[in-house]
Amino acid sequence: MMERYKIPRTKELEFGGPLGAMILIFLMPATVFYLLLTCHTEQASVLNFPPPLPPLSTLWSPHTFLLLLAWVGLQAALYMLPMGKVTEGIILRDKSRLQYRINAFHAMGVTALVVGAGLAAGLRLSYIYDHFLQLAFSALLLAFGLSFLLYFKSLFAPDTTLAPGGNSGNPIYDFFMGHELNPRIGSFDLKYFCELRPGLLGWALVNMAMLMKETELRGSPSLAMLLVNAFQLLYVVDALWNEEAILTTMDIVHDGFGFMLVFGDLAWVPFTYSLQAYFLVNHPQKLSLSMAVGILLLNGLGYCIFRSANSQKNTFRRNPNDPRVTGLKTIPTATGRRLLVSGWWGFVRHPNYLGDIIMALAWSLPCGLTHVLPYFYVFYFTVLLIHREARDEHQCLRKYGLAWQEYCRRVPYRIFPYLY
Ligand SMILES: NC(=O)C1=CN([C@@H]2O[C@H](COP(=O)(O)OP(=O)(O)OC[C@H]3O[C@@H](n4cnc5c(N)ncnc54)[C@H](OP(=O)(O)O)[C@@H]3O)[C@@H](O)[C@H]2O)C=CC1
Numbered sequence: 001m002m003e004r005y006k007i008p009r010t011k012e013l014e015f016g017g018p019l020g021a022m023i024l025i026f027l028m029p030a031t032v033f034y035l036l037l038t039c040h041t042e043q044a045s046v047l048n049f050p051p052p053l054p055p056l057s058t059l060w061s062p063h064t065f066l067l068l069l070a071w072v073g074l075q076a077a078l079y080m081l082p083m084g085k086v087t088e089g090i091i092l093r094d095k096s097r098l099q100y101r102i103n104a105f106h107a108m109g110v111t112a113l114v115v116g117a118g119l120a121a122g123l124r125l126s127y128i129y130d131h132f133l134q135l136a137f138s139a140l141l142l143a144f145g146l147s148f149l150l151y152f153k154s155l156f157a158p159d160t161t162l163a164p165g166g167n168s169g170n171p172i173y174d175f176f177m178g179h180e181l182n183p184r185i186g187s188f189d190l191k192y193f194c195e196l197r198p199g200l201l202g203w204a205l206v207n208m209a210m211l212m213k214e215t216e217l218r219g220s221p222s223l224a225m226l227l228v229n230a231f232q233l234l235y236v237v238d239a240l241w242n243e244e245a246i247l248t249t250m251d252i253v254h255d256g257f258g259f260m261l262v263f264g265d266l267a268w269v270p271f272t273y274s275l276q277a278y279f280l281v282n283h284p285q286k287l288s289l290s291m292a293v294g295i296l297l298l299n300g301l302g303y304c305i306f307r308s309a310n311s312q313k314n315t316f317r318r319n320p321n322d323p324r325v326t327g328l329k330t331i332p333t334a335t336g337r338r339l340l341v342s343g344w345w346g347f348v349r350h351p352n353y354l355g356d357i358i359m360a361l362a363w364s365l366p367c368g369l370t371h372v373l374p375y376f377y378v379f380y381f382t383v384l385l386i387h388r389e390a391r392d393e394h395q396c397l398r399k400y401g402l403a404w405q406e407y408c409r410r411v412p413y414r415i416f417p418y419l420y
């Protein structure tokens with residue numbers, strides 16, 4: 001009976017297979033340190049390669065490592081608190097459904113109170129700026145440690161609980177992609193927890209620390225720093241408010257919890273997504289009011305597209321008869337589900353990615369046009385989303401077959417209208 005539910009071997013390997021995975025395991029941490037070290041130099045020039053390297057011994061600090069553990073521990077404790085509703089994830093291969101507690105928004109509120117109380121008691125958030133490299137190194141160690149534990153745990157997991165994308169049989173590939181789909185300790189879901197909480201909230205906290213540092217250095221925060229903080233905080237709050245939507249993403253449904261997501265969640269997001277704010281501390285930018293208004297409008301445009309496209313699809317998936325989506329045209333598929341072919345999803349095949357990329361640009365523009373470094377996020381993110389779009393198309397073609405081909409015929413552009 002269980003044989004029927006066994007996860008088949010992963011045949012189509014992504015990221016260049018085991019060799020690509022091996023390269024990425026080194027390249028991802030190296031990129032974080034390259035960006036942070038370059039950003040700390042006076043020129044912040046991407047051509048200054050390699051940037052001055054600090055002795056390895058200065059990167060390790062037991063104090064910052066304990067602080068990082070305390071941060072993750074606080075988020076874990078908040079995740080376990082019985083606040084917020086409990087919901088079910090998608091139907092798994094063995095027809096079961098896992099339960100998830102939806103309380104990330106509550107966790108954010110409590111975290112804000114804790115940080116606020118700390119500030120009132122004289123806590124210097126700029127400590128994060130002063131120990132940024134050590135914190136990034138601690139996050140790297142934590143990510144490696146957790147990934148090894150997860151891989152070890154997955155070796156004892158039942159065959160039915162493995163990840164469709166990380167069951168190749170090659171240890172390096174499976175370590176990178178994640179061998180187990182939803183690793184849990186009791187009801188504590190490690191992937192779901194890491195995807196939104198320590199990293200995303202950590203990113204907002206790092207940004208705030210950069211703002212505090214700038215205030216300490218120059219007496220008040222700059223307009224550019226305020227914009228970067230406000231835009232990215234909106235993005236984090238939005239993700240936490242819409243926590244339930246994460247349950248249908250390919251990260252939760254398809255990918256295992258391995259080095260890629262562990263490192264992505266715990267180190268990549270908080271330490272590279274905050275690069276613009278880190279850059280602004282040492283490289284202040286003058287922003288005219290008209291420029292600021294233009295950037296504000298650009299971020300508003302990106303956010304409107306991102307949010308309304310995501311909401312349109314989520315509403316339609318939850319209830320196709322919801323009056324907000326009943327006027328939209330659809331294509332039937334053999335699975336019984338329909339595909340939207342008008343509204344945002346008739347404009348391009350991934351309108352939410354388009355909005356996200358527009359926002360990415362608005363987050364970098366406050367850093368001026370003199371440096372390439374703060375635009376790293378725009379380049380990386382465009383590549384990430386183009387790759388992600390291709391992965392999603394591949395899975396949709398498998399899921400919906402001819403109906404997906406018809407959708408692609410009727411909506412020919414993937415992300416950028418008339419371009420791509
Ligand atoms: N900041 C960051 O680092 C990142 C941000 N993101 C953002 O997260 C959000 C979620 O992205 P992601 O998880 O990649 O995927 P999407 O939210 O784009 O979901 C893709 C799925 O939507 C469904 N779908 C596709 N086309 C249609 C259609 N025409 N009608 C109805 N349903 C359709 C399909 O699933 P099904 O049919 O099974 O419902 C498909 O698999 C996005 O806004 C993205 O920009 C993502 C990655 C990184």
Ligand SMILES: CC(C)CCC[C@@H](C)[C@H]1CC=C2C3=C(CC[C@@]21C)[C@@]1(C)CC[C@H](O)C[C@@H]1CC3
Binds near residue numbers: 195239251
């Ligand atoms: C650099 C690596 C090769 C890949 C790392 C990928 C991760 C950083 C991202 C994979 C999917 C993500 C999502 C988000 C954050 C980044 C990661 C973890 C969101 C939570 C961001 C907020 C959005 O509203 C939802 C996103 C879901 C996917």
